[in-house]
Amino acid sequence: NGHAMVVQRKSCWYEEEIEENLRWCFALNSILHTGATQYQDIQLLDTKPFGKALVIDGKLQSAEIDEFIYHESLVHPALLHHQLPKTIFIMGGGEGSTARELLRHRSVEKVVMCDIDEPVVVRGRAELQRKEECYDVIIGDLADPIEGGPCYQLYTKTFYELTVKPRLNQGGIFVTQAGPAGVFSHTEVFSCIYNTLKQVFKYVVPYSAHIPSYADIWGWVMASDTPFLLNADELDLRMKQRIKGENRYLDGKTFTSASTLSKAVRKSLDSETHVYSEGAARFIYGHGTAHKHNQG
Template sequence: MVGAVQEDIVREWNGLETNGYESRAMTKPQPRAEESKWYEEEIDDDLKLCYALNSVLHRGASKYQEIALIDTKHFGKALIIDGKMQSTEVDEFIYHESLIHPPLLFHPNAKTVFVMGGGEGSAAREVLRHNTVQRVVMCDIDEEVVDFCRTYLSANWGAFSSDKLCLVFNDARAELEKSREKFDVIVGDLADPVEGGPCYQLYTKSFYEHVVKPKLNDRGIFVTQAGPAGVLTHREVFSSIYNTIRHVFKYVKAYTAHVPSFADTWGWVMASDHPFNLTAQEINERIKERVDGELVYLTGESLISSTVLNKSVCQSLQNETHVYTEDDARFIHGHGRARCALTER
């Protein structure tokens, strides 16, 4: 058992229904005894991951992305955007606790938070567990994806209904540029940088330097998901994102965690112009004082240890010279508006 909080999330996901959305949803497959439905994700030209399915709950396309909600046999219900696994009910807490809680715990008193992306609502859910937070702006470009998640991901209904949440549908860059407000924490819960995707420009030096940093309050912290960070995958975008942010902020922390449904180690980068100098004990004290409910994954000790990278990844980050720009971007394998591959075996 993974704990009471995660049990609640799993129960809520399991309560998801498709009534009211049948006009856009696929009919649930009824495989014969000798058949199984599979979702295939192409990791590279010669590598695919396959997930056995119970059913396909929804497939559709918005103006910006393709979306699918599938019920897998191993990981439960899973959200797929442009053919890339975004999260599953069994282990999404690893990703979202790792993304949200480190910057909010290191900040002395985070009251305002801006979330770029985060359409499924899980990032906002974790932010709102902090009793210091008074206002959360969640800005996602794709209203159709958010509406779908707001309707069917019942684990996040509380976050979407919170009066502390301001939901905005816009390009995050445009929204930050026009905003007169500054924030204590800015979060990049964005899709991976894929060629033709909607947000690779939000990983560039110019964006971090001229848009993100000026919108942070004194002692503000920026954090972003930074893609695969395994021994064989960290050079795709993780090392470049880290090096790019290192050119903008004085103090930069890269950290990682294994996410089983991603079949890889995942990376995040946290940055500020003030040092990250809390001890594990101090982090645990802040968790106890600030966070509503028990965290399932993160402790002070695990947070500190997640910043200690293996030799291969550490050397790559220190030796990386590539800086992300609009004209010189790196992408993970795949492309925008990818087809969700469903096969029978």
């Protein structure tokens, strides 16, 4: 009462329609860049609540102050569970932070990354198919599997079976970002990605974390034909031994918690039956032309 403060309302805003009926808005410091490539519209914004933010086709991809949650969660569980990860393939990852986390692992000798100055679809596939090489860990850091979107094929059972799995070394691990994983939003793609990977790999671990700038829980799925056996303490030990510097978000307990999904999500994953596949009608094989993709 005595110290009422009249805060000047913010007048410049970034506004995202998370879904048709739901908006998420950040006050803006400035618009650093607006542009378009052949495949997507790109904006680099300086936002007040989340720092610098990359927006592609009207969807927030990554924000300065909390991207560490996404990237630590994407990279470290798979690499830590691997016996000794030396060679890594990243599908996507153009922003660079996935590579940054990988290179903190002392064991890593080689990182191959494939992103989109050519379209993700064509290149990613081509690279993996063309090369003789196999990898210890393959990481999927791609846009969500929207039908008609540029990345849909890279989430199908066929792709996992014929392209990803054959390029994993013995004991190799595949991990992919897997879209929203909230108590309601996990049915969009998370449960299907999980179920599709279950058709192809013996051991599949879904896990999730809240990312403030996304206004939601996010999901990842890790898969292998070798079991995932480490407990929280063993993960912590490997982190200490293998990773340079210290994680901000992830440690053994965090992963234990992240990979223990809530009852609601667990039940729904268990009962998921949909498997991603490339129906002939949906996808002209090897054609890979660039549709302007709308992730929403």
